[in-house]
Amino acid sequence: MSAVWDRLRQGLARTRERLWTPLEGTSSQVDADDLDTLEAMLLSADVGLEVCQEFLTPLRERARKDGLTFDGLQTHLVDAVERMLEGAERALPLPQPDTRPQVLLFVGVNGSGKTSTVAKVGKALAGEGQRVLLAAADTFRAAAIEQLTGLAELAGLDLIAQKPGADPGAVAHDAVERGRTRGYDAVLIDTAGRLQTKRPLMEELGKVRRVVERLQGRPPDERLLVVDASAGQNAVSQAHLFDQAVGVTGLAITKLDGTAKGGAILPIWRQLRIPILWVGVGEGLEDIETFRVTAFAQALVGREG
Ligand SMILES: Nc1nc2c(ncn2[C@@H]2O[C@H](COP(=O)(O)OP(=O)(O)O)[C@@H](O)[C@H]2O)c(=O)[nH]1
Numbered sequence: 001m002s003a004v005w006d007r008l009r010q011g012l013a014r015t016r017e018r019l020w021t022p023l024e025g026t027s028s029q030v031d032a033d034d035l036d037t038l039e040a041m042l043l044s045a046d047v048g049l050e051v052c053q054e055f056l057t058p059l060r061e062r063a064r065k066d067g068l069t070f071d072g073l074q075t076h077l078v079d080a081v082e083r084m085l086e087g088a089e090r091a092l093p094l095p096q097p098d099t100r101p102q103v104l105l106f107v108g109v110n111g112s113g114k115t116s117t118v119a120k121v122g123k124a125l126a127g128e129g130q131r132v133l134l135a136a137a138d139t140f141r142a143a144a145i146e147q148l149t150g151l152a153e154l155a156g157l158d159l160i161a162q163k164p165g166a167d168p169g170a171v172a173h174d175a176v177e178r179g180r181t182r183g184y185d186a187v188l189i190d191t192a193g194r195l196q197t198k199r200p201l202m203e204e205l206g207k208v209r210r211v212v213e214r215l216q217g218r219p220p221d222e223r224l225l226v227v228d229a230s231a232g233q234n235a236v237s238q239a240h241l242f243d244q245a246v247g248v249t250g251l252a253i254t255k256l257d258g259t260a261k262g263g264a265i266l267p268i269w270r271q272l273r274i275p276i277l278w279v280g281v282g283e284g285l286e287d288i289e290t291f292r293v294t295a296f297a298q299a300l301v302g303r304e305g
């Protein structure tokens, strides 16, 4: 098993424990009570009622008719999770020499993990040999600029920043222009997420998008929504809001490690049908994984392939 999978498995450990610990004393045959317990646990892992029923209805039937082993239950769940997430996986396209730099705009509500994700993804792309430039276009608070500056230093990445209060569009402009003239492969733009301010966030993001479009002749190549896995139903309304402003092309789902709510990916995908590029599994710069359906299903359920 690779280190990559280890990290995802560790990140999802709390969700997995929540699912299976109550069933640990179960004999090899799973009965109706066990499935009720599993249902409660799936719900508490934020899988949602609808998804939960879809998993459990065939399992109940099978347990009643033919009997179901604990092993069979896990295998069936891995399959069911994989089937449900079909199409949810998308890798970031490689930057093309004739369209460099690839511009990635990160959006999302405050605290969802944007700034961390920008640094984590930037570091991962640099690790693949790309020349990466970060842009601190969350100019709303000095702390936000300092945070990204610190992370860029830690990750050894170049950064464009201006003073607190500067126009985010101007920061994006600086960064993309520098990206174009200095031969960067990727420009990653961090943005503000505070919804309740005098500066209307959605207008601000629309402006950043237009600034990039003017320089590149196309909008930011990716408009990535960063959502916290524990946001639950809010993730859906957040997605609609940001989609209207910038047209979201992909998701990064963060904090799968902390909450024991790793199941939230299922209803998020089911309702939004926006592909997931990365999952965040910790606070460190390395704690991010490219989203892979099979690895996720196995890590969630606790099975190795
Ligand atoms: N456990 C955990 N914490 C995370 C993850 N991603 C971000 N965080 C933490 O969440 C908090 C908010 O993150 P930040 O990137 O500043 O969010 P922003 O306001 O959207 O820019 C910080 O304390 C991060 O360290 C993750 O995947 N797992």
Ligand SMILES: [Mg+2]
Pocket (backbone or CB within 6 Å): 114, 115, 116, 138, 144, 191
């Ligand atoms: Mg931030």
